[in-house]
Amino acid sequence: MRYESPTSFKAAAELLSKEKGQAFILAGGTDLLVRMRTGFIEPDLVVDIKRIGGSREIKKTESGFKIGAAVSGAELGEHKALKKAWPGVVEAANLIGSKQVQGRCTMAGNLCNASPAADSVPALVAAGAKAVIVGPKGKRKVAVEEIPTGPGKTSLKKGEIVESIILPKRAPKSGDAYLRFIPRSEMDIAVVGVGVNVTLDAKGIVTKARVALGAVAPTVRLVPAAAKALIGTKMEDAALDKLAEACAAACSPIDDKRGTREFRIKVAGVLARRAAIIARQRAGGK
Amino acid sequence: MPLDNPSANTRKYKLVGTRPDRQDGFDKVTGRAKFGADAVAPGQLAGSILRSPHAHARIRSIDTSKAEKLAGVKAVVTRADFPDKTAGDSGLFDILTNIMARDKALYEGHAVAAVAAVSPAVAKQALKLIKVDYEVLPHVTDVDEAMKPTAPVLHPKLFTEGLAEKPKKPSNIARRYEFGHGDVEAGFAKADIIVERSFKTEATHQGYIEPHACLANVSPDGSGELWVCTQGHFMVRDYCARLLGLEISKLRVTASEIGGGFGGKTTVFLEPVALALSRKANRPVKLVMSRDEVFKCTGPTSSASIDVKIGVTKDGLITAADATLRYQGGAFPGSPAEFGAMSAFAQYHLDNVRTIAYDVVTNRPKQAAYRAPGAPMANFAVESMIEELAHKLGMAPIDFRIKNAAREGTRSSYGPVYGPIGLLATLEEARKHPHFKAPLGPNQGRGMAAGFWFNFGGQSCVSLNIPVDGTVTISVGSPDIGGSRASMCLMTAEELGIPYEHVRAIIADTSSLGYNDVTDGSRTTFATGMACILAARDAIKKLCQRAARMWGIPEEAVTWEKGYAKPAGANAGNFPPLSLKEIAAASGGTGGPIAGHHEYSADGAGVSFATHICDVEVDPETGATRIVRYTVLQDAGKAVHPSYVEGQFQGGAVQGIGWALNEEYVYGKDGRLQNAGFLDYRIPVCSDLPMIDTKILEIPNPGHPYGVRGVGETSIVPPLAAVANAVSNAVGVRMTELPISPPRLLKALDTVSLAKAS
Numbered sequence A: 001m002r003y004e005s006p007t008s009f010k011a012a013a014e015l016l017s018k019e020k021g022q023a024f025i026l027a028g029g030t031d032l033l034v035r036m037r038t039g040f041i042e043p044d045l046v047v048d049i050k051r052i053g054g055s056r057e058i059k060k061t062e063s064g065f066k067i068g069a070a071v072s073g074a075e076l077g078e079h080k081a082l083k084k085a086w087p088g089v090v091e092a093a094n095l096i097g098s099k100q101v102q103g104r105c106t107m108a109g110n111l112c113n114a115s116p117a118a119d120s121v122p123a124l125v126a127a128g129a130k131a132v133i134v135g136p137k138g139k140r141k142v143a144v145e146e147i148p149t150g151p152g153k154t155s156l157k158k159g160e161i162v163e164s165i166i167l168p169k170r171a172p173k174s175g176d177a178y179l180r181f182i183p184r185s186e187m188d189i190a191v192v193g194v195g196v197n198v199t200l201d202a203k204g205i206v207t208k209a210r211v212a213l214g215a216v217a218p219t220v221r222l223v224p225a226a227a228k229a230l231i232g233t234k235m236e237d238a239a240l241d242k243l244a245e246a247c248a249a250a251c252s253p254i255d256d257k258r259g260t261r262e263f264r265i266k267v268a269g270v271l272a273r274r275a276a277i278i279a280r281q282r283a284g285g286k
Numbered sequence B: 001m002p003l004d005n006p007s008a009n010t011r012k013y014k015l016v017g018t019r020p021d022r023q024d025g026f027d028k029v030t031g032r033a034k035f036g037a038d039a040v041a042p043g044q045l046a047g048s049i050l051r052s053p054h055a056h057a058r059i060r061s062i063d064t065s066k067a068e069k070l071a072g073v074k075a076v077v078t079r080a081d082f083p084d085k086t087a088g089d090s091g092l093f094d095i096l097t098n099i100m101a102r103d104k105a106l107y108e109g110h111a112v113a114a115v116a117a118v119s120p121a122v123a124k125q126a127l128k129l130i131k132v133d134y135e136v137l138p139h140v141t142d143v144d145e146a147m148k149p150t151a152p153v154l155h156p157k158l159f160t161e162g163l164a165e166k167p168k169k170p171s172n173i174a175r176r177y178e179f180g181h182g183d184v185e186a187g188f189a190k191a192d193i194i195v196e197r198s199f200k201t202e203a204t205h206q207g208y209i210e211p212h213a214c215l216a217n218v219s220p221d222g223s224g225e226l227w228v229c230t231q232g233h234f235m236v237r238d239y240c241a242r243l244l245g246l247e248i249s250k251l252r253v254t255a256s257e258i259g260g261g262f263g264g265k266t267t268v269f270l271e272p273v274a275l276a277l278s279r280k281a282n283r284p285v286k287l288v289m290s291r292d293e294v295f296k297c298t299g300p301t302s303s304a305s306i307d308v309k310i311g312v313t314k315d316g317l318i319t320a321a322d323a324t325l326r327y328q329g330g331a332f333p334g335s336p337a338e339f340g341a342m343s344a345f346a347q348y349h350l351d352n353v354r355t356i357a358y359d360v361v362t363n364r365p366k367q368a369a370y371r372a373p374g375a376p377m378a379n380f381a382v383e384s385m386i387e388e389l390a391h392k393l394g395m396a397p398i399d400f401r402i403k404n405a406a407r408e409g410t411r412s413s414y415g416p417v418y419g420p421i422g423l424l425a426t427l428e429e430a431r432k433h434p435h436f437k438a439p440l441g442p443n444q445g446r447g448m449a450a451g452f453w454f455n456f457g458g459q460s461c462v463s464l465n466i467p468v469d470g471t472v473t474i475s476v477g478s479p480d481i482g483g484s485r486a487s488m489c490l491m492t493a494e495e496l497g498i499p500y501e502h503v504r505a506i507i508a509d510t511s512s513l514g515y516n517d518v519t520d521g522s523r524t525t526f527a528t529g530m531a532c533i534l535a536a537r538d539a540i541k542k543l544c545q546r547a548a549r550m551w552g553i554p555e556e557a558v559t560w561e562k563g564y565a566k567p568a569g570a571n572a573g574n575f576p577p578l579s580l581k582e583i584a585a586a587s588g589g590t591g592g593p594i595a596g597h598h599e600y601s602a603d604g605a606g607v608s609f610a611t612h613i614c615d616v617e618v619d620p621e622t623g624a625t626r627i628v629r630y631t632v633l634q635d636a637g638k639a640v641h642p643s644y645v646e647g648q649f650q651g652g653a654v655q656g657i658g659w660a661l662n663e664e665y666v667y668g669k670d671g672r673l674q675n676a677g678f679l680d681y682r683i684p685v686c687s688d689l690p691m692i693d694t695k696i697l698e699i700p701n702p703g704h705p706y707g708v709r710g711v712g713e714t715s716i717v718p719p720l721a722a723v724a725n726a727v728s729n730a731v732g733v734r735m736t737e738l739p740i741s742p743p744r745l746l747k748a749l750d751t752v753s754l755a756k757a758s
């Protein structure tokens, strides 16, 4: 196995596209190294992106935030401006693993690992985040929900790397939240995850909303019907009931060791309600 | 030597009961301590084991030729390398069959072949080259299913024992047990209320953090060395020698530091395989399990299915108690069904009681002991029913328990009559405890349970040596899994009258001491601790002899007091006292080294009782349960090192909480384990729990010089029921199946609210 740590995304993309064997990108390694150790994968090439200039930076720009692909969960949590603008995204990323894992894990890795239960992804999808992708043929920008296509599968082509994640500029009176259900209090994997992002008008009526669900389908799901249930309301009980129903309807989970189908469907609705209330509070509503 | 055992706690202790730092702590926190996988030997090979992917399959053939030809492979072993030397000992034959499959693979993960190679990578590659021809057979993993006449039979020669007549057909029921006294039918006839229910619990794993590991080194001259993480290296030595046909005295086994055992390291898995590989390769061989192997191939405890029936009078007196317990213990006989049946009602004074138990085999890994083996499941069923009966009677559950509690003179449900026991004391103390009166919040409930464990004594052998500087080493043969070295040092120092810091304990290898039973049955601080006390008394006798020689007086004229030899009286002469240090310094000229020794089989381990109180909060929309407050009250006889006693109370409670709420072996339809890792086998993490409160009670055990009782196991007995009762009290639905995982609880809540709505 070869290990490379190039200093530019271009060089990284080149290494990856030239490799004939199995090649993997290494960000925090909290998924990759575990899979290597358990013998799931036997890479011929590992390309570490942490030495690439800018890959570990969070930049506030005109149009929002640009988060480098190698920024760790802990670094996200320490960034005051980001936390203020996107508390739901940061809390989701900070739920990953433990203190030790937080020092390493990245949102780009969480996204590209393509687990349906990835914690930061529903929050990113609800936030309307975009991923900047660098490849042998140049750069492109896609909505994050376009990247995972199924458990462990992505739409990235050979040699393509997520260079950064872009969070849009925040409108006033906006708030987001992420909640997950796990049987334990930490060090667990989401049985259901819900990200909710809302913008209110002066009267506290929802003008914009995005709702995304994790762990209830092969990929994280954006649920337009759930957003629709909230838009034009002050999130009264009736609206929250509709939100819960829409979320439950959008689930196509499996029965497995982590939870039954019916449990996941029911809890998706419960968490959606709770997350929506937190998002409203953070947006300055009541 | 007569034991001047206390009838009450009258003796004033200087050291026993204090909380000094453990001497092994420094190396453990700095990473110097050597655990199972930390040993290295020159020229060592890496071993790896090929395991069955099937839950049940006949092994038609094994072709290892390609693996043997792979460069770097030094030895391959299969069943052919383990001829049967067990001479009709069926228990030993089961162990042999478990460490390497013979005609059938009996569970997923059953060892089928093993390789020793120059690197782990080569060993892994070699495993892929071994061709095993399996004929897959139907399997069964559930205890009730396994008992059905239509179930696939694991062992064609297994006929149920313990029946009046030998059955005509083999089955998966290995044995039937029955305990009790009185006439239960007559008792039920006297009852005003009778409640009957069935309960189920899933198998749980001890969850020790350190996976099994060993390093074996067999020489062509037939001698061998083994470094191993185990709860009993003498047991490992004897099993391995017998299985492999080695002379016991030629196999020297050293116990490493141990990262948890909880009963799971009281048998052999890897060790005979490592020795066989080493013997064949003529090189040292190291075998280390992965976590996945620990879950699939070592011994979790039984899953159980239990029916309980209890009758009471209107004023709350139990008239009869009856239970049937079915425990599956994996692919071989030996589940702790018997202990379940013996302990189920042990906390009550009963005139009419009966328990019947069945030991059942299934296509799961062979169970191993897990802390109070068999008792927690039985206690869950019985204490759930006791709570329910108390509600039906309109009596406070604690008053109901106190009214029927076993006490001194009670004939226990398993036979013996109790001596002084601490059950009532723990119940009374619980009633007085502030926890018991604390208000509960919304969605919260409180539960309690009382539990029992037998405790054990057994064989111990201790040597005590006093070098010339007057410090002391004690060599014990009981691996230290819970801080026992600190307790041994405290008791030795107490007896000799010297500072704790002057005594150091080591776990000696099997060639240095006589046989020591495994560290289990809560026996070590009791039995090996008592051997330390008696070895110290032996050394004191010799110290007095030396002082007598130094003074030129008869040895009967010398007594020992608080670390000093003194003339016994005025007649003996007027000599200033000699300290242990002074006598030791002179030892070279007074007869050579000074040592004490004791070997015996200890009787008199006092039984132990505990009462637990638990508060939970349930999220009625998700079924999630949070432990809000938890208190353990237990009789320790005498707490030698109270911090470690509290640690045992807390550890047992936490493991029981995990068992009650989330831990379980999840099998797929294919009979394969779905959750062989700590991600999906959910032991509680720190943030799941409040600090577990403890209250140590001290009702001295007359069988020990200081009154010590074992404390390691009782604490896992009551939590299952305490948690289940708390949850049931919080939500008004009785949970009869463990674990009470969120999906299971939410479903139960939905069923009830649906029933209420219609």
Ligand SMILES: Cc1cc2nc3c(=O)[nH]c(=O)nc-3n(C[C@H](O)[C@H](O)[C@H](O)COP(=O)(O)OP(=O)(O)OC[C@H]3O[C@@H](n4cnc5c(N)ncnc54)[C@H](O)[C@@H]3O)c2cc1C
Binding pocket: A024, A025, A026, A027, A028, A029, A030, A031, A032, A033, A034, A049, A069, A095, A096, A097, A098, A101, A104, A105, A106, A107, A108, A109, A110, A111, A112, A113, A117, A118, A119, A120, A156, A160, A161, A162, A163, A187, A188, A189, A190
């Ligand atoms: C103990 C533990 C607990 C965990 N708990 C959680 C949890 O609570 N919630 C959760 O969601 N996850 C959890 N995880 C999984 C993991 O930590 C997260 O998925 C994490 O975000 C992965 O990030 P990483 O940077 O470590 O990814 P890596 O392991 O470096 O990479 C993951 C995958 O993505 C690919 N990849 C990485 N970066 C890029 C990129 N820039 N472009 C393209 N492909 C890329 C890699 O090749 C690899 O296939 C846990 C893991 C462990 C070990």
